[in-house]
Amino acid sequence: MRYVITxxxxxxxxxxxxxxxxxxxxxxxxxxxAIEKITGRPVSVTGSGRTDEGVHALGQxxxxxxxxxxxxxxxxxxxxxxxxxxxxxxxxxxxxxxFDARKSAKKKTYMYxxxxxxxxxxxxxxxxxxxKSLDVSAMDRAVRGLEGTHDFSSFMTAGSSAKSPxxxxxxxxxxxxxxxxxxxxxxxxxxxxxVRIIAAILMKIGxxxxxxxxxxxxxxQKDRSKALGLAPASAxxxxxxxxxx
Amino acid sequence: MRYVITxxxxxxxxxxxxxxxxxxxxxxxxxxxAIEKITGRPVSVTGSGRTDEGVHALGQxxxxxxxxxxxxxxxxxxxxxxxxxxxxxxxxxxxxxxFDARKSAKKKTYMYxxxxxxxxxxxxxxxxxxxKSLDVSAMDRAVRGLEGTHDFSSFMTAGSSAKSPxxxxxxxxxxxxxxxxxxxxxxxxxxxxxVRIIAAILMKIGxxxxxxxxxxxxxxQKDRSKALGLAPASAxxxxxxxxxx
Numbered sequence: 109m110r111y112v113i114t115x116x117x118x119x120x121x122x123x124x125x126x127x128x129x130x131x132x133x134x135x136x137x138x139x140x141x142a143i144e145k146i147t148g149r150p151v152s153v154t155g156s157g158r159t160d161e162g163v164h165a166l167g168q169x170x171x172x173x174x175x176x177x178x179x180x181x182x183x184x185x186x187x188x189x190x191x192x193x194x195x196x197x198x199x200x201x202x203x204x205x206x207f208d209a210r211k212s213a214k215k216k217t218y219m220y221x222x223x224x225x226x227x228x229x230x231x232x233x234x235x236x237x238x239x240k241s242l243d244v245s246a247m248d249r250a251v252r253g254l255e256g257t258h259d260f261s262s263f264m265t266a267g268s269s270a271k272s273p274x275x276x277x278x279x280x281x282x283x284x285x286x287x288x289x290x291x292x293x294x295x296x297x298x299x300x301x302x303v304r305i306i307a308a309i310l311m312k313i314g315x316x317x318x319x320x321x322x323x324x325x326x327x328x329q330k331d332r333s334k335a336l337g338l339a340p341a342s343a344x345x346x347x348x349x350x351x352x353x
Numbered sequence: 354m355r356y357v358i359t360x361x362x363x364x365x366x367x368x369x370x371x372x373x374x375x376x377x378x379x380x381x382x383x384x385x386x387a388i389e390k391i392t393g394r395p396v397s398v399t400g401s402g403r404t405d406e407g408v409h410a411l412g413q414x415x416x417x418x419x420x421x422x423x424x425x426x427x428x429x430x431x432x433x434x435x436x437x438x439x440x441x442x443x444x445x446x447x448x449x450x451x452f453d454a455r456k457s458a459k460k461k462t463y464m465y466x467x468x469x470x471x472x473x474x475x476x477x478x479x480x481x482x483x484x485k486s487l488d489v490s491a492m493d494r495a496v497r498g499l500e501g502t503h504d505f506s507s508f509m510t511a512g513s514s515a516k517s518p519x520x521x522x523x524x525x526x527x528x529x530x531x532x533x534x535x536x537x538x539x540x541x542x543x544x545x546x547x548v549r550i551i552a553a554i555l556m557k558i559g560x561x562x563x564x565x566x567x568x569x570x571x572x573x574q575k576d577r578s579k580a581l582g583l584a585p586a587s588a589x590x591x592x593x594x595x596x597x598x
Contacts, residue, residue, distance in 0.1 A: 118475040164476055184472065194475045227429065230363040230439045231409055231480075231590075286531060345476075 109177055110207060113187070114199040115139070115168040120234055120342060121194065124161040125168070135159070135195055139170065142190035146183075147176045156213045156349040160301075162341030166219075167198075167348040171209040207351075215278060215350040216298065220291040220307040221343045222314075237307075237343040242289050242314035247282040250313050251291065253324040254280045254306070261330040265301035265338075273299060273330075282310060289314070292347070307339035354422055355452060358432070359444040360384070360413040365479055365587060366439065369406040370413070380404070380440055384415065387435035391428075392421045401458045401594040405546070407586030411464075412443075412593040416454040452596075460523060460595040461543065465536040465552040466588045467559075482552075482588040487534050487559035492527040495558050496536065498569040499525045499551070506575040510546035510583075518544060518575075527555060534559070537592070552584035 115135070123132040127140070139153045155170040178186070180200040187197045206212075221236040223229065228238040254277045261273040277295040284290075291307055309326060312318045318336075326336070360380070368377040372385070384398045400415040423431070425445040432442045451457075466481040468474065473483040499522045506518040522540040529535075536552055554571060557563045563581075571581075 116472075116475055118478070166476065188472065193473075193478060196472050196475050198470070198472045198474075225443070227361075227433065227441050227443045228438075229443075230361055230441050231411065233363070233438060235476075 109175070110171055110173050110203050110205050111180075111183060112169060112171045112201050112203045112207060112209060113139075113183070113197045115165060115170060116196050116198055117165050117168070118194040119159065119162045119164045122161070124163065125155055125157075125159045135165075135168075136170075138191055138195055139172075139187070139197075142187045143172060143174070145190045146186045147174050149175075154209050156209045156216065157297075159346050160341055160344075163344045163346065164342075165346040168346050169209050169213070169349040169351075171203065171207065173205075209349075212351050213297075213349050214353055215294055215296060217292060217294040217347040217350075218298065218303045219345045219347045220303060220310075220339060221345070222289045222291070222307075222311065223287060224289065224314075234342050236288055237311070237340050239289075239311050239315055242311070243316060244282055244284055244289055244314065246316075246320045247289075247291070247310045247314045250320045250323045251280045251282055251293070251306070251310060254293070254327065258327060259330050260299055260302060260327065261332055262326045262328075263302045263305045264299040264332050265305070266332065270299050275299065275302075282314075301338055304338045304341065304344060305336070307344070308337045311339060312336060354420070355416055355418050355448050355450050356425075356428060357414060357416045357446050357448045357452060357454060358384075358428070358442045360410060360415060361441050361443055362410050362413070363439040364404065364407045364409045367406070369408065370400055370402075370404045380410075380413075381415075383436055383440055384417075384432070384442075387432045388417060388419070390435045391431045392419050394420075399454050401454045401461065401591075402542075404591050405586055405589075408589045408591065409587075410591040413591050414454050414458070414594040414596075416448065416452065418450075454594075457596050458542075458594050459598055460539055460541060462537060462539040462592040462595075463543065463548045464590045464592045465548060465555075465584060466590070467534045467536070467552075467556065468532060469534065469559075479587050481533055482556070482585050484534075484556050484560055487556070488561060489527055489529055489534055489559065491561075491565045492534075492536070492555045492559045495565045495568045496525045496527055496538070496551070496555060499538070499572065503572060504575050505544055505547060505572065506577055507571045507573075508547045508550045509544040509577050510550070511577065515544050520544065520547075527559075546583055549583045549586065549589060550581070552589070553582045556584060557581060 127136045143151045153172045183200040224242040257276040280293045372381045388396045398417045428445040469487040502521040525538040
């Protein structure tokens with residue numbers, strides 16, 4: 109039986125999603141260990157994709173196969189019983205065997221959270237990135253230029269294994285939500301570090317270090333050496349993965 | 354010269370505001386040590402009031418006296434340089450010598466943050482209290498009954514040093530804010546543990562363990578043995594202190 113789980117995690121203190129050959133703690137490894145404790149058999153958990161060290165998830169999706177038949181809510185309770193508190197399965201459903209958490213994914217949405225204030229807030233540390241001041245409407249106008257199908261080579265870290273740098277962005281926006289500034293981006297996929305590279309450029313636009321048009325100019329150069337660093341992982345969230353068009 | 358500072362802190366890992374005779378870490382102690390490092394002289398920092406172990410602050414106010422004359426923003430930068438990252442001074446102003454952060458305070462606002470979802474969220478741990486489901490409008494109707502001047506003996510923990518259990522509540526409400534449920538209460542002062550006792554009762558009303566009218570019934574009994582436990586400190590925030598009527 110194939111089961112699909114939706115997972116939330118606080119990425120701090122883990123070495124990302126992907127299981128590591130050494131002893132490092134990862135989300136995938138914790139999930140596999142928890143399920144093995146329930147079923148008594150080795151199991152492989154396949155995520156919709158990796159998240160880097162320190163990146164959080166509100167709705168990561170993964171699948172695993174098990175001969176053990178249990179209703180979804182029982183799996184949720186049983187897996188959570190064995191997981192560390194920073195990882196929680198929030199849903200589990202049966203799916204047909206041709207459903208693949210990675211290959212069947214149609215859209216992903218990432219969220220990058222920032223706030224601006226004269227002084228860094230201790231209550232937002234590890235969750236949102238502090239910027240002294242942010243011009244939210246300039247950031248929003250800049251980022252909307254990413255919508256559509258483009259070659260995103262400029263926003264890719266060296267070492268990316270992607271075959272093609274072309275991706276489709278369905279929506280991209282920057283908006284105030286309460287006292288936070290939130291950058292959201294939905295696409296059919298993302299290159300390695302792409303969201304953090306874009307977030308770093310947006311923060312420079314927001315704090316007027318570079319002009320609003322820079323984001324699209326950098327994209328159009330299709331050259332990853334033009335990219336301007338990585339925004340901190342601790343404010344990045346994999347928000348959701350969608351499986352229908 | 355009398356200086357008044359506004360302070361934010363993540364209360365986790367500290368033994369509350371108040372300096373302790375033993376070696377325990379407290380907010381007041383860290384502030385006094387930071388200011389002593391700047392001025393080279395012992396200093397006493399007087400807060401608007403104590404906050405308990407684990408309670409956070411977005412706008413705690415305190416005063417201290419110093420012969421050292423510096424503009425506010427310089428004090429902010431200098432004190433923050435010596436503080437641990439979980440405590441931040443966000444403002445510093447000169448005030449006349451008759452301004453007293455505790456005695457001059459006219460109103461305080463506390464915020465208690467909750468959220469409801471089928472499973473506890475790792476990204477809200479230490480910041481908001483999880484309740485499976487909450488009837489927000491029942492909670493709001495219940496808490497509005499506290500507005501006005503009342504004897505709040507029922508909402509006081511044994512050991513309170515308050516001379517009178519009578520306080521005036523200017524406003525009290527429960528509302529959704531994004532995906533959170535926020536209880537806010539503004540009063541001329543609060544008895545020991547009063548906000549956490551009220552929050553615990555409100556969560557029982559919200560999850561339909563007790564009827565909506567229970568909060569006022571308990572208040573009217575003026576008997577602290579009727580109180581129903583303490584809501585966790587990690588979701589309580591001293592939001593602001595006001596000094597004008």
